[in-house]
Amino acid sequence: MGNAVILAEGVYSTTYGKTANGLIRYSKRYRIVSVIDSKYAGKDAGAVLTGRNNGIPIISTLTEARKTGADTLIVGAATDGGFLPNEYRPFIAEALRSGMDVVSGLHEFISDDAEFSKIAGESKSSIIDVRKMFRDRKDPFTGGISEVSAFRIAVLGTDSAIGKRTTAIILNNQLNAIGRKSVMIGTGQTSWMQGFPYTVVVDSMINDFIPGGLESVTLEAWRKEKPEFMFIEGQGSVLHPAYPGSFEIIGACRPDAIILQHAPARHFFDGFESFPIPDLSKYITILELLSDRKVIAISLNRENLTDSQVEEEILRLEKRYGIPVFDPLGSTDKVISRILAR
8 A cells, every 4th residue: 555645736625626535534545644735734634624633734745745655646636627737737747756656537647748757757656547547448238237136325416526425435334334244336536546446437438338337347346245235426416517427327237226415505516606506306306217216315515514504404304305314424323224224
């Protein structure tokens, strides 16, 4: 396991820093030793993101990163279009020049950049473009998904960058902690970085092969692990104008139930401030019609909400929809009970 510093300059603890945020919450592939974002330099990464210290310092420079033991630089930004921010280039060049490896989940491949590839060649550093690893994967859909008898739960959302993966990880881990075998099916680059072995990066693949990729990795997990439960990470939102997601996951993975991730205080789609997010009821209707399965719970994103407002939303939505509503960073007892009851 490498020691990694996350480059999140200007985006840590924002929706554009979701890769950094996810790796701070959970990482088995890399040991995260520091975060670069000069805005929060000197603070604890856990305290900034969750309000609880985790011992990971936020720093400003690669010199400081190397003092924390970092041998790998992970690009923690998830920009619109997946482009590398210009202000990140000096960090990457310096990392490669000093012999550090660089990992990126952006659409703009660092290994295709002439400057970076030249430096990496000279320093013998490695560049891993996660999306590039999955770009040419071409699994045809076979219908073999019907072989999988694990109870499959898709965590879908009302928007992109809203916490679907975090909720799936938390519930997956909690079921395993009580002795009920569960496997996480990752569908994005951050899941790969976090170390989930059954992952395909769907937004890097040719559309024709996305269902086959999803089916293939789900089948692989089933045949190797024989879990009782599977949590499938959602992508985008079924109604998002730029990141529609959900369709292929419902069609290929054929979930038995859906958990809907929602941010009550978010009123416009992430990155598109003139596009209002439709009412929650519309999502529930569409997802249940598409999947012929029920939305069994609603998971709340605490963004811009106080503790008391979260509790008010839980009570309000439970009264409105009659299903468990929960804060994945708080108590999940109700939703775990609902899942176990099937």
